[in-house]
Amino acid sequence: MTLAETLSFLPYGEYAFYIWLSYGVTFLVIAELFIRTSRNHKKVFATLKNKYAREDD
Amino acid sequence: MMWKWIQRLASPKVFYETSNKLIPWFLWPFIGLVLLGLYWGLVVAPADYQQGESFRIMYIHVPSAWLSMLVYLIMAIVGGIGLIWQIKVAQVVAKVSAPIGASFTLIALATGAIWGKPMWGTWWVWDARLTSELILLFLYLAYISLNNAFDNPKTAAKASSILAIVGLVNLPIIHYSVKWWNTLHQGAILEDISNPSVHPDMLWPLLVMVIAFQFLYGVLMLLNAKDEVLVREQNSRWVRDLVTGEQA
Numbered sequence: 001m002t003l004a005e006t007l008s009f010l011p012y013g014e015y016a017f018y019i020w021l022s023y024g025v026t027f028l029v030i031a032e033l034f035i036r037t038s039r040n041h042k043k044v045f046a047t048l049k050n051k052y053a054r055e056d057d
Numbered sequence: 058m059m060w061k062w063i064q065r066l067a068s069p070k071v072f073y074e075t076s077n078k079l080i081p082w083f084l085w086p087f088i089g090l091v092l093l094g095l096y097w098g099l100v101v102a103p104a105d106y107q108q109g110e111s112f113r114i115m116y117i118h119v120p121s122a123w124l125s126m127l128v129y130l131i132m133a134i135v136g137g138i139g140l141i142w143q144i145k146v147a148q149v150v151a152k153v154s155a156p157i158g159a160s161f162t163l164i165a166l167a168t169g170a171i172w173g174k175p176m177w178g179t180w181w182v183w184d185a186r187l188t189s190e191l192i193l194l195f196l197y198l199a200y201i202s203l204n205n206a207f208d209n210p211k212t213a214a215k216a217s218s219i220l221a222i223v224g225l226v227n228l229p230i231i232h233y234s235v236k237w238w239n240t241l242h243q244g245a246i247l248e249d250i251s252n253p254s255v256h257p258d259m260l261w262p263l264l265v266m267v268i269a270f271q272f273l274y275g276v277l278m279l280l281n282a283k284d285e286v287l288v289r290e291q292n293s294r295w296v297r298d299l300v301t302g303e304q305a
Binding site: 004012013014015016018019021022023025026029030032033034036037040041044045048049051052 | 109110113114117118160167284296300301
């Protein structure tokens with residue numbers, strides 16, 4: 001039995017595997033964009049704060 | 058009047074403040090529309106008479122493919138403006154758009170492959186539409202690495218903008234590939250709005266998702282552009298005040 005057949009109990013039956021997989025991949029890629037954005041935001045603020053603190057010394 | 062407004066927006070500080078104000082106007086419509094589009098497309102829309110339930114992949118495949126091209130167009134045009142008039146803000150918008158566009162291209166390719174498996178019996182074919190979309194991904198990746206290859210942001214913006222403009226030639230190839238060549242890929246769905254090739258019950262949620270994805274691009278672009286502006290303007294007084302004053 002293939003994976004697609006195994007998962008056919010889910011909504012959308014025989015296509016369940018393909019539909020949920022594509023929506024899952026999309027969600028992960030977009031979530032990754034937001035995570036990367038937030039990480040970069042923190043990094044920028046930390047780096048700049050550091051720079052200004054050093055200059056003030 | 059318009060020109061004055063554009064000139065004002067080209068000031069990094071005004072751009073930063075305007076972005077701050079604009080972000081909620083992109084974020085909330087995105088959240089609202091994506092929930093509406095998902096409910097409509099995944100629950101309300103009836104199954105397709107030919108493709109069964111599998112057509113529901115369309116609701117993410119088409120918007121991301123559309124955005125993959127739209128973001129590239131924006132990146133090339135705004136990059137070109139930044140190149141010609143040396144506008145920093147334009148260079149920033151072009152630069153931060155690239156990873157977002159690349160991600161949409163990746164989604165379009167991945168969901169296309171997943172859709173292709175049950176419909177065509179294969180994950181991938183070297184067909185005109187698929188190949189030109191893959192080239193688009195490579196163009197994005199080349200743009201990103203070229204932008205990172207230079208220490209001087211001005212040189213980086215110059216080199217990568219030229220690449221983006223040259224790569225523009227790929228967009229009409231992607232768009233017309235389904236007409237110019239015999240391909241497995243189906244024709245355009247959104248070609249002629251007055252005479253759609255898809256039933257309205259299926260078309261409306263698609264339009265909602267396309268608009269939702271455009272707002273998503275707006276949110277991500279503005280969030281990243283704000284931080285990039287701070288980095289480029291780190292020697293300005295206002296950036297220093299903003300960062301040390303703890304207001305993000």
